[in-house]
Amino acid sequence: xxxxQQDCVELAWQQHRRGRLSRRQLLAGxxxxxxxxxxxxxxxxxxxxxxxxxxxxxxxxxxxxxxxGAPFSADHPGVRVVQDSTGPSAGRIRSMVExxxxxxxxxxxxxxxxxxxxxANLAQxxxxxxxxxxxxxxxxxxxxxxxxxxxFSSVLVYDSAKFPTPPQNWADFWDLRRFPGTRLLRKDxxxxxxxxxxxxxxxxxSLYPLDLAACLKRVSDIRRNSVYWANGxxxxxxxxxxxxxxxxxxxxxxTVLEKESNGRFKFIWNQGLLQAGIMVIPRGNPGGELAQxxxxxxxxxxxxxxxxxxxxxxxxTNPKAAALxxxxxxxxxxTEPANAxxxxxxxxxxxxxxxxxxxxELMDVISG
Amino acid sequence: MxxxxxxxxxxxxAFLLMTVLYVxxxxxxxxxxxxxxxxxxxxxxxxxxxxxxxxxxWTTLRIGLLTTALALLLGYAxxxxxxxxxxxxxxxxxxxxxxxxxxxVLVRAFAWVTxxxxxxxxxxxxxxxxxxxxxxxxxxxxxxxxxxxxxxMVPYAVLPMLxxxxxxxxxxxxxxxxxxxxxxxxxxxxxxxxxLPGVVAAAVLVxxxxxxxxxxxxxxxxxxxxxxxxxxxxxxxxxxxxxxGAMLATVLVxxxxxxxxxxxxxxxxxxxxxxxx
Numbered sequence: 001x002x003x004x005q006q007d008c009v010e011l012a013w014q015q016h017r018r019g020r021l022s023r024r025q026l027l028a029g030x031x032x033x034x035x036x037x038x039x040x041x042x043x044x045x046x047x048x049x050x051x052x053x054x055x056x057x058x059x060x061x062x063x064x065x066x067x068x069g070a071p072f073s074a075d076h077p078g079v080r081v082v083q084d085s086t087g088p089s090a091g092r093i094r095s096m097v098e099x100x101x102x103x104x105x106x107x108x109x110x111x112x113x114x115x116x117x118x119x120a121n122l123a124q125x126x127x128x129x130x131x132x133x134x135x136x137x138x139x140x141x142x143x144x145x146x147x148x149x150x151x152f153s154s155v156l157v158y159d160s161a162k163f164p165t166p167p168q169n170w171a172d173f174w175d176l177r178r179f180p181g182t183r184l185l186r187k188d189x190x191x192x193x194x195x196x197x198x199x200x201x202x203x204x205x206s207l208y209p210l211d212l213a214a215c216l217k218r219v220s221d222i223r224r225n226s227v228y229w230a231n232g233x234x235x236x237x238x239x240x241x242x243x244x245x246x247x248x249x250x251x252x253x254x255t256v257l258e259k260e261s262n263g264r265f266k267f268i269w270n271q272g273l274l275q276a277g278i279m280v281i282p283r284g285n286p287g288g289e290l291a292q293x294x295x296x297x298x299x300x301x302x303x304x305x306x307x308x309x310x311x312x313x314x315x316x317t318n319p320k321a322a323a324l325x326x327x328x329x330x331x332x333x334x335t336e337p338a339n340a341x342x343x344x345x346x347x348x349x350x351x352x353x354x355x356x357x358x359x360x361e362l363m364d365v366i367s368g
Numbered sequence: 369m370x371x372x373x374x375x376x377x378x379x380x381x382a383f384l385l386m387t388v389l390y391v392x393x394x395x396x397x398x399x400x401x402x403x404x405x406x407x408x409x410x411x412x413x414x415x416x417x418x419x420x421x422x423x424x425x426w427t428t429l430r431i432g433l434l435t436t437a438l439a440l441l442l443g444y445a446x447x448x449x450x451x452x453x454x455x456x457x458x459x460x461x462x463x464x465x466x467x468x469x470x471x472x473v474l475v476r477a478f479a480w481v482t483x484x485x486x487x488x489x490x491x492x493x494x495x496x497x498x499x500x501x502x503x504x505x506x507x508x509x510x511x512x513x514x515x516x517x518x519x520x521m522v523p524y525a526v527l528p529m530l531x532x533x534x535x536x537x538x539x540x541x542x543x544x545x546x547x548x549x550x551x552x553x554x555x556x557x558x559x560x561x562x563x564l565p566g567v568v569a570a571a572v573l574v575x576x577x578x579x580x581x582x583x584x585x586x587x588x589x590x591x592x593x594x595x596x597x598x599x600x601x602x603x604x605x606x607x608x609x610x611x612x613g614a615m616l617a618t619v620l621v622x623x624x625x626x627x628x629x630x631x632x633x634x635x636x637x638x639x640x641x642x643x644x645x
Contacts, residue, residue: 089605089606090605090606090607090608091604091605091606091608091610092605094608094610116608117608120608187591223592227508227590227591227592228590228591228592229591230586230591241485241486241487242486242487243485243486243508355607356607356608356609359602359606359607360420360607361420363420363594363599363602364419364420364423366591366592366594367423367424367427367592367593367594368423
C-alpha cells in the first residue's frame with residue numbers, strides 16, 4: 001500500500017513532467033519529503049570518545065558533571081562525559097530508541113520507569129560483571145535495568161508555627177482534626193500511596209503489596225483539604241506561602257525549607273519513603289559498554305557521592321560513604337544509617353508492575 | 369484557466385512543505401491511537417468505559433464552555449464600549465486589550481496566584497476591610513482555572529466582535545432612534561442582531577482555544593483540575609501509554625474540526641482567522 005509521503009513524491013514528479021514545477025523546485029520538494037538520501041549517524045562516529053549523561057537540569061547539570069563525569073574521565077583518558085539536561089522522561093527515551101538514533105548513554109530515571117522501559121525492550125540490562133552489586137547499600141539500588149548512584153526520600157514536612165505538638169507519622173498527616181490545615185502531596189502515585197497505606201496502620205516492614213483500593217480511598221478522604229505539586233520548586237512555594245501547612249515532599253526541598261526558614265519548617269525521617277535514583281542505559285546507546293563502566297564508576301566512588309550530598313542533597317548509595325559524611329550534613333542525608341533505619345525503601349519491583357495503573361487511578365481520585 | 373493552474377503550482381511547494389512537516393507527522397502520531405498496544409479500537413472503547421478518561425473529557429468541555437461564556441460576556445461589553453468610543457479613545461482601549469496578549473501565559477498564571485492565594489492581595493484586602501473572616505478559596509480549584517483562562521481569552525473574544533460591530537452602519541441606529549425606538553430596543557432589535565456574526569466567530573475561536581489549555585490549569589488548578597492537554601502529556605511522557613494519549617489527542621482534533629465544520633455554515637471562517645480584514 002502506498003503511504004501518503006510516497007504519493008507526495010509521485011505528485012511532485014508528475015507536476016515536474018507537466019512543466020508546472022521547475023527542476024530546482026522538484027529537488028527542494030523531494031529533499032523536504034525526505035525522498036533523497038541523507039548521510040546520518042554523526043553520533044555514531046563520536047561514540048567511542050564521548051558519553052552523554054542526561055539529567056533533569058538545574059544544579060544537577062554541573063554537579064553530575066563534576067562528581068560523576070570528571071572522576072570517570074580521570075580514569076579513562078580521552079573519554080569525555082557530557083551533560084544534557086533535556087529531562088529523560090520514559091516517553092522521551094522511548095521515542096528516541098524507536099527512532100533508531102539513540103544519542104543518550106546514561107539517563108537519570110527511576111525504579112518504576114526502569115522496569116517499564118526494560119520490559120518494553122527500551123533499556124539495556126545492567127551488566128553486573130562490570131557493575132558491582134556490593135557497591136550499593138541494598139538490593140533496591142541495583143535493579144535489572146538500572147542502578148542508583150544516589151538516593152532521595154519523600155518525607156513529611158510541616159509548619160512548626162502551626163503545630164505545637166509536631167506530627168510523628170502518616171497517621172498524623174491524615175488526622176485533620178488534630179492537625180487542621182491544607183495538605184500537600186505529589187501528583188504521583190509513588191510514595192503517596194505508601195504514605196496512605198501506613199496511615200491506615202500497616203507496619204512499614206510489611207508494606208507491600210499495597211492495598212490499592214484502600215489507599216486510593218484514603219487519598220480521596222483528604223482530597224478537599226489538599227493541593228498537589230508537580231515539580232520541586234512548586235512544592236516549596238506551597239509551604240512557604242502558607243497555602244499548605246503539612247506535606248510530603250522530596251527531602252532536598254524539605255532541607256532547603258528547614259534551613260532557609262531557620263527551622264520554622266521541619267521535616268521528619270520517620271516513615272519517609274526512601275527511593276533509589278536509578279540510572280538507565282537506553283537500548284542502542286552510542287557509547288555501548290562504556291556506559292556500563294561509567295555507571296560502575298559512579299557507584300564505586302563514595303567521595304564524589306558525598307560531595308553531591310553537600311551540593312544537591314542527594315544521598316550517597318555506596319556503603320562506605322556514610323563514614324565520610326561530615327557531621328553537619330548527617331541530619332539531611334537520607335542514607336545516614338540512623339535516618340535510613342526509620343524510613344521505608346520504596347519497592348521498585350511492585351511499582352514496575354503497578355505504576356501505570358495506580359497512577360491513572362490516583363489522577364482520577366484527585367481530579368474527582 | 370491555464371493561468372490559474374500556474375498560480376496553484378506556485379502554492380504547491382508551500383503546500384508540500386506544510387504537508388510533510390506538519391500534517392503527515394500529526395497523522396502519524398494520531399495513528400498510534402489505533403495501533404497501540406495492539407491493532408484495533410480498544411483505546412476508543414476506553415472512552416466509553418473508563419470513568420477517568422470520561423472525567424477528563426467532561427472537565428475539559430465544562431471549563432471550555434464556561435470560559436467561552438464568560439469571555440464572550442466580558443468581551444462583548446468591552447467591544448461595545450470600544451466600537452462606540454471616539455477614535456482617539458479607541459486606540460487606548462485597543463492597546464489595553466492587546467497588552468495582555470504580549471505577556472507570557474506563564475507569567476500571567478503566576479500573577480493570578482499572587483492575587484488569589486490565601487495570603488494573596490485579594491484575600492488580605494478583603495480580610496483587612498473585615499468583609500471576610502477566613503481566606504476564600506479562590507485558587508487551586510476550578511474557579512482559579514476559569515479566572516486565568518477567561519483573562520487569557522478576553523482579547524480573542526473582543527477582536528472578532530469588534531470587527532463585526534465596526535461594520536454596523538451607525539445611521540441604522542440613528543434611524544431606529546428617529547423612528548421612536550428606545551435605547552434598549554435599538555440595542556436589542558438592531559445592534560445585537562447585527563453583531564451576532566462576530567459573537568459566533570468569537571465563540572468558536574475562544575472555545576477551540578480553551579480545549580487545548582495546558583499551563584493555566586496546571587498552575588492554577590492546584591493539581592486537582594486535569595484537562596485534556598495535561599492528561600495527554602502524562603500518558604505520552606510519563607506513563608508511556610502512547611495509544612491512550614494519541615486517542616485523546618485524536619478526539620480533541622476531531623472535536624475542533626467538528627466545531628469548525630458546524631460553525632462554518634454560520635460564520636465566515638476566513639474572516640475568523642484573519643484572511644479577510
